Amino acid sequence: MLNFLEKHLNENIILEAVFKGDNLPEYTVEKNFYITEFLNNKKAVIYLGEKDKFKKESLNSLIDVLISLSRTYELNLSSFLVNDITATFFVNKLVEKYEFKNAKLYNVKTDKKEEENNLFVVYNNLKELDSEIKKVKVLADAVNFARNLQVTPPNVCNSEWLAEEVKKEVGKDSNLKVNVLTKKEIEKLNMGLLLSVNKGSMYEPRLVSIEYIGNPNSKEKTVFVGKGITFDSGGYNIKTGRYMVGMKFDMSGAAIVASALKAISQLNPKANVGAVLAITDNRVNGDANLPDAVWKSMNGKTVEINNTDAEGRLVLADGMTYAIRNLNATRVITVATLTGAILVALGQTYTGAFSTSDNLWKEIEVAAKETDELVWRLPLHDDFAKFIKKSVVADLKNTDFTGNGGSISAAMFLKEFAENAEFAHLDIAGTAEISDKPMGVMVKTLVQLALNKK
Structure with missing residues (x-):
């Protein structure tokens, strides 16, 4: 399930974006789209390379990773908003790809497996995103x-x-x-x-x-x-x-x-x-x-x-x-x-x-x-x-x-x-x-x- 929140639940691992040159946590794997988890702090970071090169064109590959996560995360949306990537644009692409991947289409397989992982997207002004979320879901x-x-x-x-x-x-x-x-x-x-x-x-x-x-x-x-x-x-x-x-x-x-x-x-x-x-x-x-x-x-x-x-x-x-x-x-x-x-x-x-x-x-x-x-x-x-x-x-x-x-x-x-x-x-x-x-x-x-x- 894809969920939107204004505040962290603090019940799951919080996932944030980090870039080359940031003050990275020790042991962060500096490989594009790789997630390093720090379970003792219930936090994780996803490395996105050089900040000035991370633009709208980069988003498709990132979102492919985010909609295929193997565990439940709380995504700190603000950490991903750099250069020309706005909250509206990010959410548009995330919801679109998530709904496409998880569509319930005709399928009569007898061994279908359902994934139960959730992705919580946390942003402090959901009202700003409300109309875009509704449009992209339609x-x-x-x-x-x-x-x-x-x-x-x-x-x-x-x-x-x-x-x-x-x-x-x-x-x-x-x-x-x-x-x-x-x-x-x-x-x-x-x-x-x-x-x-x-x-x-x-x-x-x-x-x-x-x-x-x-x-x-x-x-x-x-x-x-x-x-x-x-x-x-x-x-x-x-x-x-x-x-x-x-x-x-x-x-x-x-x-x-x-x-x-x-x-x-x-x-x-x-x-x-x-x-x-x-x-x-x-x-x-x-x-x-x-x-x-x-x-x-x-x-x-x-x-x-x-x-x-x-x-x-x-x-x-x-x-x-x-x-x-x-x-x-x-x-x-x-x-x-x-x-x-x-x-x-x-x-x-x-x-x-x-x-x-x-x-x-x-x-x-x-x-x-x-x-x-x-x-x-x-x-x-x-x-x-x-x-x-x-x-x-x-x-x-x-x-x-x-x-x-x-x-x-x-x-x-x-x-x-x-x-x-x-x-x-x-x-x-x-x-x-x-x-x-x-x-x-x-x-x-x-x-x-x-x-x-x-």
């Missing part, structure tokens, strides 16, 4: 909601289950309007692309919309559209071997945008924000989507399928149209584990970003920096749309077979459905999960984007 809760959905296995997390879980959680909030569309309602809207992906499934598709109105006097509205493929087999262009493992994470975009709205509603920014979750799985049966098939989207454009494994852009396209025409979005931001090509470009370090608007990109970049999430902008250029516009029988093909700039051509496909709205796309295929661990990436950035609206 964000951490939202991130962990997304992570729990991400990691839930696909035999549990099917499209119908996912829609109900989102409705059950975000529907608690009176600040949010939640609507879940069934297959019949999706058919009435002529969402041919979403329905085409769903053809191979034993579960119905779902389209979930969530709305938050924080500025009723403004017509500006940002809507996040999340890819919700609860499992991606690739369809008839089936994935092989290990490439199908981990495809439960293909619904990460939907989980993330729902979680962002969950936090936004509690933090009450003066902004109008929505989310659209386009949900189905991509399986194979006798009636599944076929290469060479042609389908009409909700906005009327027709698409020739040349790769059934490029299904994410199809469900997003119909989701974008719904966001623009039914939720009156003036800005659309898609969030999706969209392309393997983004891993080639940016690895698992950066989320790839695309935008038709320099202003919208700048706002995303600022929000990402404020929340310590790494985003890198890639270009949108007509050269990357030439192939997808060369269908003999339809307006578009869903995949560029040249093999060049796959992430860009996917973003250019989505751009075709942006209509008059400002458009941005976040490709999280490399950052949504790392080594089978769900990351809940970009939740904080999307929330901060809304909070930055004045």
